[in-house]
Amino acid sequence: MEKLLLTKSDLKFVPESYIFPSESRPGNAKVPLFETIPVIDLKEEPTKLIPQIINACKDFGIFQLINHGIGEKLLQDVLEVTKEFFELPAEDKASLFSDDPRQIFRLYTSIDYMNEQVHYWRIALRHPCPVEEHIQFWPQKPAKYRELVGSYSVELRKLSLCILDLIGEGLGLEPGYFREKTELAAAHLMNMNHYPPCPDPSLTLGLPKHGDANMITFLLQEMDGLQVLRDEQWFAVKPLPNAFVVNIGYILEIVSNGKLKSAEHRVVTNQNVARTTVGSFIYPSFGCQVEPAKVLIDDNSPPLYREFVFKDFLATFLIDTNSKNKSPLERYMHEQT
């Protein structure tokens, strides 16, 4: 099967269907390091921490988070067991493959393999959390996967709500806004990414330019590959040991009425070693009504976006991702008069 192509590591050339058009492929240009990406230390005093987070989310939409309280050993174990999952023999993984982008649990390569023009140079495993509620969707192999990734997802969930509380406070929202008041952060999805070595990284992308269709994303990574778009220029994010890369998604940008920015990013491949990352995505519930928070709206700040149901946003997201014209945010903007 063609979609299993990437599980073969002995490819000597890039197959035609994985070559991006010249305007979107990375090419051989050297991408500068993103030296100024904010580093947020969660041990900092809240009076300093909150403005630091808000400024990072306003200016960059992305930051690295250190001293976040999740143990180093657990982070390493989760990366390790994820690598082991992708190294399992193809027959252990074949039954998990799905081409259906609406499938919440699946092993897949690109987003919409059947309909897209170019395939991404990656394999991903996606499943919902927490493990107790969705155990049937979690892989049974490797044996330690459920236990390790399960513990990690519980810690990550707590951390994400803590960061959202700080963001809510910084924006002036009522306490607990992202918890019981709304269903904006009700769902938690994990996406494990594996980017195999690529014979020619100048032609391919692990993930093309995109913003995340969620509230906030926590990425665990240990190798170069992530790049962020800033002022129409790509910058490489240097992984910090045991840190998370945290980025704002489209939904939080909308809820903040454009005060916070989602960061557009992409993933480049490398020639020699596979790269594995663990993404944790905090989402609204499917039925959640999304709109700019009322307290952020007044005569001087009219709502930039109209109200919608999250599942409708998700449904159009795939179309938007494949279209060259409109960004998913533009689709939900109020008409300019």
Ligand code: OGA
């Ligand atoms: C994503 C993503 C980045 C990475 O999964 O949405 O942007 O480096 N991942 O894997």
Ligand code: NI
């Ligand atoms: Ni992303």
